[in-house]
Amino acid sequence: MPMGAGPEQKSVLRVLIVGKEPLTRDDIRILLGSKGCECTTAASSQQALAAIEQKDFVAIVLDTQSSESPATEIISGIDENHPNLVERVLVITEEGGSPEIRHLIEQYSLPHVERRLLVQQLWRSLEPLLYSGAFRYAADVVRLIFDSFRDPLPAGLRASEARGRRVLYACGSLTVDLWIRPEEGSHRITLEGQILDVAKPSRRFENTGVALHSQKGPMAHATTNEFGEFHLDFEIQPRVGLKIEDDRAHGLTISLPRMEWATRKAAAWS
Numbered sequence: 001m002p003m004g005a006g007p008e009q010k011s012v013l014r015v016l017i018v019g020k021e022p023l024t025r026d027d028i029r030i031l032l033g034s035k036g037c038e039c040t041t042a043a044s045s046q047q048a049l050a051a052i053e054q055k056d057f058v059a060i061v062l063d064t065q066s067s068e069s070p071a072t073e074i075i076s077g078i079d080e081n082h083p084n085l086v087e088r089v090l091v092i093t094e095e096g097g098s099p100e101i102r103h104l105i106e107q108y109s110l111p112h113v114e115r116r117l118l119v120q121q122l123w124r125s126l127e128p129l130l131y132s133g134a135f136r137y138a139a140d141v142v143r144l145i146f147d148s149f150r151d152p153l154p155a156g157l158r159a160s161e162a163r164g165r166r167v168l169y170a171c172g173s174l175t176v177d178l179w180i181r182p183e184e185g186s187h188r189i190t191l192e193g194q195i196l197d198v199a200k201p202s203r204r205f206e207n208t209g210v211a212l213h214s215q216k217g218p219m220a221h222a223t224t225n226e227f228g229e230f231h232l233d234f235e236i237q238p239r240v241g242l243k244i245e246d247d248r249a250h251g252l253t254i255s256l257p258r259m260e261w262a263t264r265k266a267a268a269w270s
Contacts, residue, residue, distance in 0.1 A: 013037045013130050014055055018048045018074060019063030019092075028061055028122065035123055037130075045074040052082050056143070059088040059129040061122075064101050065115070071104055079108070080150075083255045084142050086110075088129045092118060109215060109239075142171045142254050149261070165261070169254050173199035176244065176254060182262045187236050189262055195228040195244065204228065211243045236262050 015037045017028050029039040040055065042048040048060070060078070064071040071091070079086045091112040093101055105112050111129065113121045146168035164181035178193045193210070197203040205228035212219040214237040222230040234240070242254040 013059075014057045015039050015126070015130075016048060016051055016055075016057045016060045017041045017063075018045075018060060019043065019065075021063070024063055028063075028118075031119070031122060032061075032126070045077045048074060049077050049081060052078070052085065057085065057088075059090060059126060060085060061090050061092065061126065063092045065092070065094060071101060075104060075108060075110075079258065082144060083257055084144070084253070087255060090122075090126050090129060142169045142176070142252055144168075145170045145175075147257065149257070165257065167257060171252055173197050174252070176242075176252070178242075178256070180256070180262070182236070183233070189234055189236055189259070191232045191234070191242075193230050193232075193242075195224060195230075209245055213241050213243065215239060 013036060015032055017025050017032075017039055018041075019025050019028075020043050025041045025043075029041060032039050040051050040057070042051050051057075062071060062074060075086065075089065078089065086108055087110075089108070089110055091101070091105060091110050093105075093112050093114055095114050095116060104110065111125050113125050144167060146166070148166040164179055167178050167180065169176045169178070175196050175198055176193060177196070178191060181190045181192075182188075183190055191212075195205040195208060197205075204226060205224050206226045208224040208228065208230075209221065210224065210230045210232065211221045212232055212234055216237075219234045219237070219240070220232045222232050224230045236259050238259055240256045240259065242256060244252045244254070
């Protein structure tokens with residue numbers, strides 16, 4: 001069963017539909033509703049981000065033509081505040097698409113559907129995002145609850161953060177605390193982490209597998225110690241995912257913050 005979830009939990013396919021035109025949003029909502037999805041609509045990035053704070057969405061459908069906020073603003077906002085959701089944004093484009101939208105799709109490796117093929121291809125393109133891997137269950141959706149780059153620590157602790165970045169994720173009562181640090185004089189990253197259950201502090205995650213992967217494939221693997229701690233190091237990549245699982249679990253997948261900041265720091269040391 002999923003980590004932190006009971007066997008009685010069922011999948012809830014919550015989808016956020018972002019677009020300015022109400023009729024288009026309703027058409028998509030009706031189509032996805034017929035497939036069993038629970039849909040929420042938003043007309044701007046502000047509404048979309050507010051909705052994401054209130055619910056755990058399995059995927060997002062973004063209508064790039066009829067959004068009050070530019071698509072780049074919406075994607076950037078999601079990437080900054082909810083990076084695990086970026087890879088589950090399905091973009092609706094015009095035939096060919098504008099250079100800006102094409103660049104956005106390529107930059108974030110976003111799945112997309114042309115508007116003229118929306119009825120035929122929307123569900124076919126969205127379904128893999130809803131049912132793939134760790135997101136098969138709503139309980140597996142991981143939330144970013146702290147980022148030292150967004151919510152700085154008190155003054156007395158900032159010096160220790162100057163050379164790295166601390167991020168904290170939660171899934172139910174589970175937390176994954178990560179310390180990401182570029183290695184001086186190289187283009188490698190050191191990642192230290194710990195898995196905890198805040199509802200059951202005595203729970204142990206010893207011998208839990210932890211794997212790093214990029215768009216190119218697997219990168220590194222580690223096993224936790226008796227305290228749920230693990231250590232990994234890897235070459236800097238733009239986008240990196242962390243998969244945590246054990247014999248009893250489907251696992252959790254975390255999209256780490258984009259690594260441009262680490263690249264800039266490595267360049268400064270060169």
